[in-house]
Amino acid sequence: MYGGRSSERDISIASGTAVLNAFKKLSVNVCGIDVDRNVAEKIKKEKIDIAYVALHGRFGEDGTIQGMLEILGVPYTGCGVFACSASMNKDTSKKLFQYENILTPEWKTLKKFEVLPEVKKYPVVVKPVSQGSTIGVTIVKKTSQFTDAVREAFKYDKEMILEQFIRGKEITVNVLYGNALPVIEIVPKGEFYDFKSKYQEGCSKHIIPAGISNKAYKTAQNYAEKIYKVFKCKAISRVDMIVDNGDNVWVLENNTIPGMTITSLLPDAAKAVGYDFESLVLKIVESAL
Ligand SMILES: Nc1ncnc2c1ncn2[C@@H]1O[C@H](COP(=O)(O)OP(=O)(O)O)[C@@H](O)[C@H]1O
Ligand SMILES: [Mg+2]
Incomplete structure (x- = not known):
């Protein structure tokens, strides 16, 4: 399931196309469903066994499509309704971070x-x-x-x-089934990690493992694993953070459906621990079985 009606539609098409190609390479019987208002009918017509959710943003990463799939009784990959809706709302997320003693900017x-x-x-x-x-x-x-x-x-x-505003090194930590993957340091070409830096090839560099102190590295991984638990994530999540010059780790947000495009962070972190793109996709599928 990809595309959708959010302002991240194009990114979701890129993620979904990459996932579709991975399934085709693996000879899995697969169809791509663009999520529009007729999505429930499409799902019924295709008689699918499981849904791989490759949506981002509203109606995809906010728990709504997950709720619909629950009602239809279709098993789906990744995080459920609660994890998605709580993570999508940065105000609610930050309140939870604070409650759990996770440092987040004021x-x-x-x-x-x-x-x-x-x-x-x-x-x-x-x-x-x-x-x-x-x-x-x-x-x-x-x-x-x-x-x-x-x-x-x-x-x-x-x-x-x-x-x-927190000045420092931007890092991100992906979590796969509760375990933090290597911390990635992001070096955008421009001033910060904006839309272009995220998706245009060559506009940002990923350094694995991140060039930060051991202490900050551990804190970042601990924060990410804790957030995975507190937000009741499933299979994957990705936590965006900044390490300031005083070695403090600040959490910005949690992402429940991290990008799967060629410039995305999760596939890179997974590669560092031995998963190629296809095995990562299959690993994520396990969450729906
Ligand atoms: N408090 C902050 N201090 C410094 N940079 C920030 C801060 N918040 C966001 N940014 C920059 O903006 C980017 C996007 O912010 P983020 O909170 O992760 O939202 P999004 O959901 O759009 O990814 C971050 O990756 C970072 O480069
Ligand atoms: Mg972010």
Whole structure:
């Protein structure tokens, strides 16, 4: 299942196409289902045994498609309704991180049309509460950029968060069935890990294992495994973090359906522990059996 109606549709098509090709290589009887309003009919017509969910963003990574599959009684890969919906909401996620003593940048959540607070210290990060792929995210450096950033974030959601900016190395930790994979350090070509850096070949570099202290490395893996448990993830999850100059590890967010495109992070981390793309896909399928 791929495509869908979210603003990450194109990325989902890339992930889904890569997964489809892997299945074809493995001679698995497979069909691609683009998730539109007729998805339930399509699923019934194709008489599928299991659904591989390769969707990102709204209606795919937020628990809604998982809920529909539960109702239809179709086994599906990866995280369930709770893990997806809790992770998709950055405000709820951050509250859970705090409760579990996981360091996360300070933030304030704002609803559309609410009065904006005065920002005392720049830069500050503005992002939609429920989005992915850095869509709608701005690192605001001065007052004059603030309202445009807020407008951009509200294009994608009715709520946004205003978050403390953390300067440091960007890392991500994938978790496979509860176990953290090697930590990846991300070096974007541009200023931060924006949409282009994420998906255009050559626009970011992945360093495995990340060039951080042993202490930060362990903390990052522990955080990721803890988040996998607390959010009740299944099969896979990927936690985005930043390590600052004081060696503190800050958690930004949890992703329940990490990208599977050629520039994606999960396939790279899995490769480092011996999974080629096809074996990773099969490993994920186990969660639906
Ligand atoms: N608090 C922050 N401090 C510094 N950079 C940030 C912060 N929040 C987000 N970013 C940058 O924006 C990117 C996207 O933010 P993230 O919270 O991971 O949302 P998304 O769901 O869009 O991936 C991050 O990978 C990072 O490069
Ligand atoms: Mg992210």
